[in-house]
Amino acid sequence: MIFEELGHIEEAELEAQSRFERRIHVCAAAGCLASGADAVKEALSGELQSTGLEERCQMVGVGCMGLCSRGPLVSIQPDNVLLAQVRAKDAKEVVGTLGKKPPKRLACPSDLPFFKRQLKVVLENMGRIDPERIEEYIAVGGYSALHKGLTEMTSQEVIDEVVKSGLRGRGGAGYPTGLKWSQLSKESSPIKYVVCNADEGDPGAFMDRSVLEGDPHRVLEGMILAGYATGATQGFIYVRAEYPLAIKRLNLAIKQASRLGLLGHNICGTPVSFGVEVRVGAGAFVCGEETALMASIEGGRGTPRPRPPFPTQSGIWGRPTMINNVETFANIPPIIRNGGKWLAEIGTEKSKGTKVFSLSGKVVNTGLIEVPMGITLREIIFEIGGGIPFGGKFKAVQTGGPSGGCVPDSGLDVPVDYESLSHLGTIMGSGGMVVMDDSASMVDVARFFLDFSRHESCGKCIPCRVGTVQMHGLLDKIAANRATSEDLAMLEELCDLVRKTSLCGLGQTAPTPVVSTLRHFREEYLSHLSGKA
């Protein structure tokens, strides 16, 4: 295929779609599938068939629509009708009211703050296209950024746009993406690798999973552009085995893109070549750490190694390697399509664009959201999230998973960006956001995450391997009201040790849940101490 043919595919697809009067979108992402979306889709299809409407109404399984707490979700277009908590038995009623007023008990207003307060860049196609058909992606402008990048821009110009956009790594640390790209592009090695880190392992995080399940081609497009910009010809997507649906859809997407010549040798007749392979991780959290991830791709034990050398200098099999997170790659197509300046206009001075969060815990609306950087936590939790359910009182919000911390009420009005969250003692992280009400014990929260970290420590360096275990033991003791002030002092001493001396990011950030809860909720720890020291 040559790039011009993309236009033909787009036209053909749009024409095929226009033959239908409406489209019924049924969420086919993991959350809704788990609450029975498959059966809903089947029942709706059956109903369309038996009413003879299947010629006029197209059934599409789509990616995550966001409001996961009210799944399975169904949307009807172009009527802009959203139905929540649909069951298979509702199919007759849903089909019967097509084009009319939808059943009241299912109807979900689409002008809720949950939808209105969001800004979708990464998630722009979610809930709109069938992730298993490349034609649908192309029909909404997919691969046009690749077309533009490969035919109208030099590699350097692609990098320049990424630099201009101000995009920072969405995996958590916020390293400037453009800088990383230009570092790899400057390496002279004939073989370089681009890696997509899809080893999302934080408890309560499902952003990357949703993107891979709902819009896999977008990630591929971002990766190919990265390959072109940096001179890398091989890409790997490292995705955890716990995400079978994401793996299936990625493999399908790679197959479809390869068939159309969008992947492989001489992409669409250009001199650019880029191939992508999926590598499935065996479920070790530490493999989300770049050097451990690379060791795992090489087929070795997934343990980190000291840096430098940095991956962009010496990575997989000693070759320069650049690793970006799923969401980072998913930001690339719109940046190339609309220009870096466009993204840079969204967000705050140092944190540009949007951020996807998976909102969970004690909040009315749980699900997947995308918001502009600079929005406050209060807006996210109380407007988009709808506040605390059952009349509960907000206590804290945890961001960044096992590497992050808890923000109390006093921090709710701080704008969400990398620096502000770090000032509050937590991190942006990859986007996990767990809301807690006043029934939550902060010692238990810290204990939960330390339990996670001690099990996920790879065991290579001593402070992380043993330090996290000792910390967890002390938290157990505190929770059981058996600890003394000496134990608390020992806990703080260990926090400092593990943070300062561990080999990799996992260990260096493992104490954060303790440090942050000690900072904001110290009295809670003190109330657990037994009198004697």
Place this chain on the structure above:
Amino acid sequence: MPTSVKVKTLRIDGRDVSAREDQTILEVARENDIWIPTLCHLDGLSPVGACRLCLVEIKGSTKLLPACVTAVEEGMEVSTQTEGLESYRRMILELLFSERNHVCSICKSNGHCEMQTLAQRLGLTHIHFPYRYPSLPVDLSHELFGMDHNRCILCTRCVRVCAEIEGAHVWDVMGRGVDARIICDLNQPWGTSETCTSCGKCVHVCPTGALFERGRSASEMDKRPEFLPYLTLMRRAGGE
């Protein structure tokens, strides 16, 4: 050999020292009789930076860096013996002692153990973290050697010497966190290994009493890792 070797000058603990550009801080420090404690490091094996005892402070860097893998740089100012570093080193050693069952008094390597010596040198007189007392096996299936997991500190010197020097790769690591274990081949008794050449290199690079020769009693297992620099030298000479 490279035709021209660049020389870098740096400062370690206030002393001006010069180094080849390909040297690590640890190498240069040792050449200049500046002591930096190590446990996982052994000259002749690839460095892993795992034990964190050789962490040093470098002026201008907020992070502590492992001397064993950090390359020298022109004008670098390194501190190896600050109060903070010494406290961290003691705590790291304490964590090791608390992790498994290091009963020095009855250990075959009592008096010949690098960890024990280091503890004394760092002024450790007790372990203030609670001991874990895990129940761990001793593998006595090999006719010449034994492996006592109670004494293992997971430095992986055995893994590296076997893979890199002997070329047999009998040893590896299995499991995560404190449950990580050195395993033989595919986690089988040492005596049933078909890859082990019974060379004994692993025994003699082991810093503690985890690997030992059978027939030695408490305090009798002295280690002789001197073969390693010799082998490295001979191989380098052979390669030229």
Place this chain on the structure above:
Amino acid sequence: MSKPTFATIWLDGCSGCHMSFLDMDERLVEILDQVDLVYSPLVDVKEYPEVVDIALVEGAVSTDEDRAKIRKIRAHTKTLISLGDCAVTSNVPAMRNYFPVDSVMKRAYVENAAGGGVIPERGLPKLDPRVCPVHEVVHVDLFIPGCPPSADTIHAALTELLAGRNPDIAALTRFGA
């Protein structure tokens, strides 16, 4: 001015540290010139005195009796010293920690007893599930590791203490010495 009071205590240990203490030989006389030995397995005093200036503890904490004893001793002692690896690290006594208490008792009193013994029900202190070093139970002021610490080590440490100085223990001894 009266001499400082001095005690030695024997918990779960082999008495090797006390033997080493006695190995100071003629230097014992010199030490005893400077202190008043008020309580020890070596002397016939049943009650721990109200105030003891220096106490050496040999052995790990292994039973409910040890626990109660060391707590009481701590309350009446100014400078409490863990003497030897059992007190400092729990050492050999803690090697039973990998087994449940009942199987330890069975091993000792039934399996290893000639002619099938029985586990005594009275007269034995109750074993704690886990043996631990002294400082896990009470605050310890000084640690003298070694199995046992040599007579020279004990002598040097006591001499320094009695002279009002802080002995540099690591220069004298180590774990397993």
